[in-house]
Amino acid sequence: MTDMSDDRTALDRARDDFRAEVLDAGLLVDAGEPGLYGRSGVFDDLVDRIAAFASTGFAELGAERLRFAPVFPRREFERTDYIVSFPHLTGTINGFVGSEADHKSLVTARAAGEAWDSWLSPAETALVPAVCHPLYERLSGTIPGDRVYDLRGFCFRHEPSNDPMRLQAFRMQELVFVGDPDAAHEFRTVQCERQLRGLVELGLDARLQPANDPFFGRTGRFLARNQLADEAKLEVIVPIYGDLDEGTAVASGNRHGEHFGDTFGILLPDGSAAHSTCLGWGLERIALALIRTHGVDVAAWPADVTRLLAPAP
Amino acid sequence: MTDMSDDRTALDRARDDFRAEVLDAGLLVDAGEPGLYGRSGVFDDLVDRIAAFASTGFAELGAERLRFAPVFPRREFERTDYIVSFPHLTGTINGFVGSEADHKSLVTARAAGEAWDSWLSPAETALVPAVCHPLYERLSGTIPGDRVYDLRGFCFRHEPSNDPMRLQAFRMQELVFVGDPDAAHEFRTVQCERQLRGLVELGLDARLQPANDPFFGRTGRFLARNQLADEAKLEVIVPIYGDLDEGTAVASGNRHGEHFGDTFGILLPDGSAAHSTCLGWGLERIALALIRTHGVDVAAWPADVTRLLAPAP
Numbered sequence: 001m002t003d004m005s006d007d008r009t010a011l012d013r014a015r016d017d018f019r020a021e022v023l024d025a026g027l028l029v030d031a032g033e034p035g036l037y038g039r040s041g042v043f044d045d046l047v048d049r050i051a052a053f054a055s056t057g058f059a060e061l062g063a064e065r066l067r068f069a070p071v072f073p074r075r076e077f078e079r080t081d082y083i084v085s086f087p088h089l090t091g092t093i094n095g096f097v098g099s100e101a102d103h104k105s106l107v108t109a110r111a112a113g114e115a116w117d118s119w120l121s122p123a124e125t126a127l128v129p130a131v132c133h134p135l136y137e138r139l140s141g142t143i144p145g146d147r148v149y150d151l152r153g154f155c156f157r158h159e160p161s162n163d164p165m166r167l168q169a170f171r172m173q174e175l176v177f178v179g180d181p182d183a184a185h186e187f188r189t190v191q192c193e194r195q196l197r198g199l200v201e202l203g204l205d206a207r208l209q210p211a212n213d214p215f216f217g218r219t220g221r222f223l224a225r226n227q228l229a230d231e232a233k234l235e236v237i238v239p240i241y242g243d244l245d246e247g248t249a250v251a252s253g254n255r256h257g258e259h260f261g262d263t264f265g266i267l268l269p270d271g272s273a274a275h276s277t278c279l280g281w282g283l284e285r286i287a288l289a290l291i292r293t294h295g296v297d298v299a300a301w302p303a304d305v306t307r308l309l310a311p312a313p
Numbered sequence: 314m315t316d317m318s319d320d321r322t323a324l325d326r327a328r329d330d331f332r333a334e335v336l337d338a339g340l341l342v343d344a345g346e347p348g349l350y351g352r353s354g355v356f357d358d359l360v361d362r363i364a365a366f367a368s369t370g371f372a373e374l375g376a377e378r379l380r381f382a383p384v385f386p387r388r389e390f391e392r393t394d395y396i397v398s399f400p401h402l403t404g405t406i407n408g409f410v411g412s413e414a415d416h417k418s419l420v421t422a423r424a425a426g427e428a429w430d431s432w433l434s435p436a437e438t439a440l441v442p443a444v445c446h447p448l449y450e451r452l453s454g455t456i457p458g459d460r461v462y463d464l465r466g467f468c469f470r471h472e473p474s475n476d477p478m479r480l481q482a483f484r485m486q487e488l489v490f491v492g493d494p495d496a497a498h499e500f501r502t503v504q505c506e507r508q509l510r511g512l513v514e515l516g517l518d519a520r521l522q523p524a525n526d527p528f529f530g531r532t533g534r535f536l537a538r539n540q541l542a543d544e545a546k547l548e549v550i551v552p553i554y555g556d557l558d559e560g561t562a563v564a565s566g567n568r569h570g571e572h573f574g575d576t577f578g579i580l581l582p583d584g585s586a587a588h589s590t591c592l593g594w595g596l597e598r599i600a601l602a603l604i605r606t607h608g609v610d611v612a613a614w615p616a617d618v619t620r621l622l623a624p625a626p
Contacts, residue, residue, distance in 0.1 A: 029379065029451060030451075031381060031382070031385065031386070031447060031451070032385070032386040032388070032389060032447075032450055032451075033385075033386045033437050033438065036382060036384070036385065036386065036438070037382075038379045038380065038381050038447065038448075038451065039379070039380040039381075040378065040379065041377075041378030041379075041463075044378070044380045064354075065353065065354030065357070066342065066351045066352070066353065066354075067351065067352040067357045068344060068351050068352075069344070069349060069350075069467065069480075069481075069482035069483075070383040070384075070467050070469075070482060071349070071383075071404075071440070071469060071481065071482050072344060072345070072346075072349065073344070073345040073346045073349065075345070076345060083409075083419070083420075083423070083429065084420055084423075087409035087411075087416050087419065088408070088409055088410070089408075090408055090409055090433075091384075091406045091407070091408055091436060091438075092406070092407045092408075092430065092433060093404045093405070093406060093407075093440065093469075093471075094404070094405045094406075094407055095401075095402075095403055095404055095405075095471040096396075096400035096401055096403055096471075097401070098400075100529075100530040100531060103400050103529060103530060106396070106400065107396075107397055110396070110397075115435075116396065117405065117435050120403075120405060122428070122430050123404060123471055124346050124473065125346065125349070125404075125481065127384070127406065134344060134345075134351065135351075137345055138342060138343075138344070138345075138351065150354075154382065154383050154467065156383075156384060156406075158406075158408040158409075158436055160437065167382075168382075168384065168438065169382035169383060169384050170382075216413075216416060217413040217416060218413060
């Protein structure tokens with residue numbers, strides 16, 4: 001969600017206050033940069049419990065569980081065109097592959113207080129911006145039929161903020177469908193309703209609404225309008241700062257059409273590109289929305305919420 | 314561990330074979346770069362169970378549980394001097410903060426098949442090379458007494474390899490002591506023995522031996538010799554490829570002396586720098602060593618091993 005409020009100061013203050021409240025309660029620890037936190041045991045358990053709750057019913061869908069690392073091949077990052085649409089959120093990785101002489105130069109420059117990045121070079125990897133991105137190249141080729149995946153892991157987005165709802169590194173639970181176009185469309189509709197229902201059951205004042213990704217620049221505004229008009233993206237929105245903004249997205253359901261099928265050569269038995277859909281749960285955002293709703297004392301939350309978030313058996 | 318074998322070809326073949334065995338069994342999925350894998354549900358559960366097993370007794374030590382993200386402030390990365398000692402393993406992060414015109418240039422260059430990294434600039438973060446590194450700045454100042462931390466998370470090390478035991482992104486469980494020098498020394502000794510005992514209980518042919526970190530270059534060889542002579546680092550070694558190498562480290566115990574206390578200004582009540590010690594468990598390495606030992610069919614492992622790795626209650 002973008003900040004549409006006229007009153008930036010009040011919104012910023014509200015964010016600072018919520019951030020301070022969560023830090024003071026010891027749920028998160030300031031990790032030295034805007035949007036970076038250490039998680040307490042209580043907060044980390046909560047995230048695990050939310051992920052388990054979000055995953056209810058995945059087994060019945062025949063979802064295959066896969067977990068990828070926080071970094072993935074730069075070559076695959078290239079293929080997604082993320083750097084075209086979301087350059088401002090990108091994180092690529094540099095490493096050092098020079099000689100001992102190069103390293104000596106680096107260390108000398110550094111000791112003189114100079115920047116030393118020029119001795120590094122692009123590594124083979126980039127940070128994962130959405131947990132489904134490392135999946136698609138694995139599916140390259142003809143798939144025998146519809147497939148469903150249960151993915152969870154760390155995402156990186158370079159958007160430093162004082163809002164604790166906006167992290168640079170966060171965990172996302174995804175449910176991904178790859179296959180028939182109509183089934184992909186239907187999957188998003190049905191699962192998005194389930195997603196909303198689950199979050200309402202947890203006591204969140206959640207609503208579903210069409211949304212757009214934060215595409216970059218002028219071309220981006222055009223892409224965003226199209227996405228909105230197509231209802232390609234639905235977000236589950238929860239008010240965190242009252243009327244000061246439009247609320248914060250804590251989950252989403254996205255129709256990719258044939259974007260990934262076409263890009264990564266994922267083909268249906270008839271030779272056409274597979275369609276895909278992903279449902280995403282922002283695990284820290286849901287945890288923080290619950291904390292905002294039920295209080296910082298997680299042990300004192302209403303029994304019916306706690307029961308739903310019982311540790312997995 | 315370094316590869317000391319005269320017969321590189323046989324060792325490489327053995328690594329390829331083990332890698333193929335683990336991939337064929339569906340435990341890991343090739344994620345497109347050497348040292349990057351997707352984890353199956355079975356493998357991921359196994360890692361969680363090993364982490365829980367490794368953490369046995371942490372509560373009695375009064376360990377505070379904290380979890381950090383896979384990225385941490387570049388400023389803190391700077392302070393650790395990691396780029397001096399381990400440049401070849403480093404991962405720093407670049408992002409895009411340019412204008413729309415800059416982005417247009419980037420996109421044009423990219424469309425022409427040119428490199429586009431020159432339009433990126435260093436971001437505020439670096440990849441975490443060891444899960445205790447994001448902790449130390451949090452402790453800056455005078456600490457009231459000895460403290461123990463339970464940390465777990467993703468580490469990045471840029472060392473592409475065909476050996477499935479050597480990942481670019483992997484999870485590490487750490488137990489960190491910060492405080493009195495003698496107590497820090499004692500903590501390492503006692504906990505390293507516990508660490509070894511636990512891994513032997515799991516059926517691993519494990520032994521404890523002095524070791525050194527893979528410091529870079531000629532100066533690095535000198536540092537490595539000192540570390541070895543001081544027994545500042547002990548590793549739990551398991552043979553994975555028979556006599557073809559010296560075995561693979563799956564866990565370690567490290568005395569840092571006052572390195573981090575001094576660097577990050579962590580002071581004892583008497584004003585002197587706190588000493589620190591960390592015990593590390595390489596969770597994927599332990600999982601793979603267990604698979605090498607007990608077989609790829611995790612459900613068919615010996616009952617006494619499975620019992621120790623029971624899901625946490």
